[in-house]
Amino acid sequence: MKHLLTTTVNGEQVQEAVSPRTSLADFLREDMGLTGTHLGCEMGACGACLVLMDGAPVHACLVLAVQAEGCTVETIEGLTETGAAADLQARFHDRNALQCGYCTNGMLMSAQALLAANPDPSRDEIRDALSGNYCRCTGYEAIVDAIAATASDRAALPETKAEAAE
Amino acid sequence: MKLPSFEYLRARSMEEAWALHSEAGGDAVYLSGGHSVVPSMALRLQAPSRLIDISQIAELRGVSLADGTLRIGAMTRHAEVLADPLIARHAPLLSQAAPHVAHPAIRNRGTIGGNLALADPASEFPAAVLALRAEIEATGPEGRRLIAADDFFLDLYETALAPGELLTAIHVPLPPESRLFGFDEIARRRGDYAMVGVAAQADVAGGVIADASVTLFSVGFTPVRAKAAEQALDGAPLSPESIARAQAALAQNLDPPEDPGFPPERRLQLARVLLGRVLSRMEPVK
Numbered sequence: 001m002k003h004l005l006t007t008t009v010n011g012e013q014v015q016e017a018v019s020p021r022t023s024l025a026d027f028l029r030e031d032m033g034l035t036g037t038h039l040g041c042e043m044g045a046c047g048a049c050l051v052l053m054d055g056a057p058v059h060a061c062l063v064l065a066v067q068a069e070g071c072t073v074e075t076i077e078g079l080t081e082t083g084a085a086a087d088l089q090a091r092f093h094d095r096n097a098l099q100c101g102y103c104t105n106g107m108l109m110s111a112q113a114l115l116a117a118n119p120d121p122s123r124d125e126i127r128d129a130l131s132g133n134y135c136r137c138t139g140y141e142a143i144v145d146a147i148a149a150t151a152s153d154r155a156a157l158p159e160t161k162a163e164a165a166e
Numbered sequence: 167m168k169l170p171s172f173e174y175l176r177a178r179s180m181e182e183a184w185a186l187h188s189e190a191g192g193d194a195v196y197l198s199g200g201h202s203v204v205p206s207m208a209l210r211l212q213a214p215s216r217l218i219d220i221s222q223i224a225e226l227r228g229v230s231l232a233d234g235t236l237r238i239g240a241m242t243r244h245a246e247v248l249a250d251p252l253i254a255r256h257a258p259l260l261s262q263a264a265p266h267v268a269h270p271a272i273r274n275r276g277t278i279g280g281n282l283a284l285a286d287p288a289s290e291f292p293a294a295v296l297a298l299r300a301e302i303e304a305t306g307p308e309g310r311r312l313i314a315a316d317d318f319f320l321d322l323y324e325t326a327l328a329p330g331e332l333l334t335a336i337h338v339p340l341p342p343e344s345r346l347f348g349f350d351e352i353a354r355r356r357g358d359y360a361m362v363g364v365a366a367q368a369d370v371a372g373g374v375i376a377d378a379s380v381t382l383f384s385v386g387f388t389p390v391r392a393k394a395a396e397q398a399l400d401g402a403p404l405s406p407e408s409i410a411r412a413q414a415a416l417a418q419n420l421d422p423p424e425d426p427g428f429p430p431e432r433r434l435q436l437a438r439v440l441l442g443r444v445l446s447r448m449e450p451v452k
Contacts, residue, residue: 001173020217021169021171026168042167044201047271057270057271058271058274058275059271059272061204061208062272062275063204064204066174067197131269131270131355131356131358132272132357
C-alpha cells in the first residue's frame with residue numbers, strides 16, 4: 001500500500017504517494033528527478049547519498065521516504081541553487097578535488113555540515129568528518145585541501161558575508 | 167540492494183505499537199532511527215512483513231534526572247548523546263564513546279535504544295552501559311521492568327528483551343565525585359568497527375580503587391565484563407603495578423573467537439595494551 005508523503009524538498013512542499021520500501025534516495029532521484037543524490041552501496045557505508053534532513057546530513061539510502069514526513073530535505077541541487085555551498089564547490093573545482101564526481105555530493109554535504117559546526121577544523125578533524133565518505137579516485141588529499149581552503153576563505157570574510165554563506 | 171516489500175505503520179503510543187506487533191504474529195520489527203534495520207533488510211539478513219515506526223512515541227524521548235538516576239530515552243540519537251550536557255556530567259562514558267560510533271551522518275539518525283536492542287558485539291554503547299552498571303528499561307503490555315546491563319546482552323545480537331517488548335530508556339546511576347572514567351578503542355579509521363575497545367570506571371578515594379568496572383567490546387559475541395581485572399584493581403592503589411595485574415588478568419575473562427587474519431592471541435594482546443592505556447588515563451567528570 002502506498003502512503004501519501006508530505007515533505008519539503010529544496011524549499012518546496014511536495015506531496016507524493018510512495019511505497020514503504022522506497023528509500024528517500026530513490027524518491028528524490030526517481031520521483032523528484034533530483035539525480036545529484038547518488039546511490040553507491042545502499043547500506044550506509046559509502047556516503048554518496050547524503051542529503052540534509054532538517055539541516056543535518058543523513059544517508060538518503062537508510063531513510064525510508066515515508067520517514068521524511070513533515071521534514072525538510074535539502075539536496076545538492078538545493079544547495080547549488082541557493083549558492084550556500086558555492087565557495088566550497090569552487091574550491092573543489094580549483095583544487096581538482098574530484099575525478100569521476102560520484103562521491104562529490106556526499107563530500108560537499110559532509111564538508112558543509114562540518115564547517116557550519118566547526119569553522120576552523122584541523123586536517124585531522126576534516127578527515128574524521130569525511131570518514132563516512134568514500135572516494136575511489138582522489139586519495140582524499142585534494143578534498144581535504146579544498147575544505148581547509150574554504151574554511152580559511154570563510155574566516156577571512158567580513159561577518160555579514162560569512163553569515164550569508166552559511 | 168533495494169529493500170524487500172513490507173507494510174509500514176506508524177504507532178502513536180506504546181499500546182498501539184504492542185498491538186500492531188502482536189497482530190503481526192511476531193513477523194514485525196520496530197523502526198526508530200532505522201540505521202540497523204534498514205541496512206539489514208537491504209542485505210536480506212531479515213525481511214519482516216511489517217515495520218512499526220515508533221519514532222513518534224513521546225515516552226521514548228528526552229534525557230532527564232529523577233530518583234538518583236539519569237534516564238536516557240531510547241529515541242535519543244547518537245549525535246544527541248554526544249552533545250547532551252546531562253549525559254556528559256553523569257554518564258561520561260557514553261559521551262566519550264559517541265564520537266567512535268559510526269560516522270557523523272549515521273549519528274544524526276541512529277538511536278541509542280536501537281543500538282542497544284541490536285546488541286552488536288563490536289558496538290561502543292553496549293560496553294559503555296555495562297561499565298556504567300546501567301539498567302535497561304523495557305516496557306511491554308505486562309508493564310515496565312528494569313534489566314541490569316549485566317543481564318541484558320545474552321549472545322550475538324541477542325538480548326533479554328521479550329518479543330514485542332519495547333526498549334524504552336536507559337537508567338544510569340549517578341556517579342560519586344570520586345569516580346574516574348576511561349574509554350578508548352583501536353580501529354583502522356575513525357568510525358570503523360573497533361578491533362578492540364575498552365570502557366572503564368572506578369572510584370578512587372584516598373588513593374585506593376573501589377568498584378572498578380572494566381568492559382571490553384569487539385572481543386567476542388557480547389560485550390564482556392573483565393571481572394578478574396576488576397578484582398585485581400579493587401582495594402589497590404591506581405598504579406602501574408595494579409594496572410599490570412589487571413592486564414594480566416584479562417585472559418581469565420576474554421576468549422576471543424577465531425577470526426581469519428586476526429588470531430585470538432593478537433586480539434587479546436591488543437586488549438591488554440588498550441586496557442593499560444585506558445586505566446592510566448582515567449579522568450573524573452570535567
